[in-house]
Amino acid sequence: MSDLEEAYQQRDGDFRQFYQFDKLEEMAESSFPILDSLQISEQHYSEEEFITQGGEKKIFRVRDLLGDRYVALARPIHCETKNELESFLREARITSFLQHPNILSVHEMNLDAQGIPFFTMEFMNGQSLAEILEKLTKKDAKTLEEFPLNRLIDIFQKVCSALSYAHSKNILHLDIKPANIQVGEHGEVLLCDWGIAQIQTGVKIPESSGIDLSKITLDPQLLNDHTLVGAISGSPGFICPEKIHQKNKLSPASDIYAMGSLLYYLLSHQMAFSGSNEAIIQKTLKADFIKPSLSCNHAIPRSLEAICLKAMALDPKNRYQSIKHLEDDLELYRQGFPTLAQNANPLIYLKSWSRRHSKSLLLSSFFSLLIGFILFLAFEKINTERLQAITEKQRAEENLQLFKQQEAATRKNRQLYELENKLSALQADHFFETISNLYDLDNYTDATKRIKAINKHLEREHNQERLKILLAYKAGLYFVLQNYPDCIKTLDKINIQDSGKLKSLYDLSNIYVALIQDNKKLSSEQLESLTLRFPNHIQSMLYYTYYYHTMNSHRKPEENVKIAEALLNRINLLAPQTDRHIKLKKFKNDLYHLDLSHHEYRHLSMPIAVNRRRRNLLLTLHINQLDLSHTRFNDGSELIGYNLDELHIRGIKKISNLRIIATGRIKKIYHNLELSDQELLKTYPKVKFIRVSE
Structure with missing residues (x-):
């Protein structure tokens, strides 16, 4: 096919699309092709393409066949009841009432063939301000270049203009956020989504507004009834405190607060509040946020920060009382004057004056320095000849002395370097020997410090x-x-195939890495599972794992009892799981009774190299009463660090190191020891020994 034929077919296709005819022959004789196309068109919209959806509506990109353009068409998501349809149309009615260059225009409201309402709006190629700010937060180089601070302030001022116009019509937006602001490819800015807007009631419209009150079609009572009542509607982080309280009447100051939050985002590239929705709401009520200049690494003009903080004041009375006042302060910033929000002192006025006249000051300073430099050169020339001879002599003497000093310093530095290398080698050998011994002894204390x-x-x-x-x-x-x-990352750097210990660590880490949650710790159930499947040849690492687990987290005793039982069985060389279980019973406040009676337990401490008190497995159970009756327990040192009201040791005739548990930290001991009551009272007067029968 020749180039001429391709060009003809391309133009033929464009012509067919423009006039919406598949058969151009039918229009060949027409003198009014556009009029004829309107008269015979049976379809208004085509090429429907889904774009996005919000809380109440889905947005489609469609082709308006009558206007030969692309528009945005909104359909309701929920359309089962008339109330839902009316709520959907409420946004269109409010938006169509607002005619402003920076407010999204509504073209048509109608019903489709199924009787479902829809409305069409202006379609603009571009992106939302939320998308732009997300890229700025991620330091996208192209976005940082395209959207410097001045352009962001331009966008902000256009949103102010749209909001000022809406307020003049007594309409509050109440959902101002970056996602509801569209930025076009050619600088267009549109404020969208008036779905939860409210019409102020009881507010007199100024006569200068040119509105005929008798012809206003917006009924505040009707439209406002479809907003959320008794609930917090809007976007956390941009909702004003009075809307959360739901006590004070909403006013233009409510939108001004959201504009302050938006300005905070524009200045710092991050929101004023962070966290969950509940946390953000609580912070909003307390004005718990830091200044924009302290929350980012780039410089922020103090005047803009002052505007932002005034707009975000907790009390509506302390904010700007109208968008016009906010715009006036922005204009002062643009012209280089201090803003009213700054409460400027004379020094600030002087700085702003110097910035406005920076070119004049720069020229004056330049010429002053130039004149001073010329005078300085003249003076230097006069003195140079007089001092040259003296200077040359002194320089020669100084150079000789400096050479001698440098030579001595070089020798000293060489000696220090050699000594330092020897010391470093000795330190490295000593460090490696220490780590090697710790590794051989399975000593994993001070883990964080040793990793560093x-x-x-x-x-x-x-x-x-x-x-x-x-x-x-x-x-x-x-x-x-x-x-x-x-x-896992560390083990990947070495060959672990010849080490059963390392291979076991690698296998266990791969199993439990997927179970780590946001707190980066295993749950009690997961730790119990790890305890039961832990290999015996590296069981000391299990004890250290439990040690750090209990040291760095606070769980209820009931959550730790199964883990403690499994470890007790290991320490006492029993099966990890037995038919008989230890019993933990809460009897007062946060105090517990632990029953270990009739078990084969001799040892209660983990055999690891940590503080003797921290070795004990049972300290995390908040025990106030301990029953060791008819067990193999026979060493008092196993109970170092305990504070008990009662200790039961029936069936145990003799205990070594009894003095350790008879210091008064354990108040009562129920026993049938071989020692007489008189011997016990005389030798251990701080403890009440109560003899019981078996």
């Missing part, structure tokens, strides 16, 4: 054998801290 020390040492360690030992120990430290992702 190992990371620092790894920067200068090049011996592969040493690297393997250091990384293996580091992986174990990560494991006992339940940092399974970093444990």
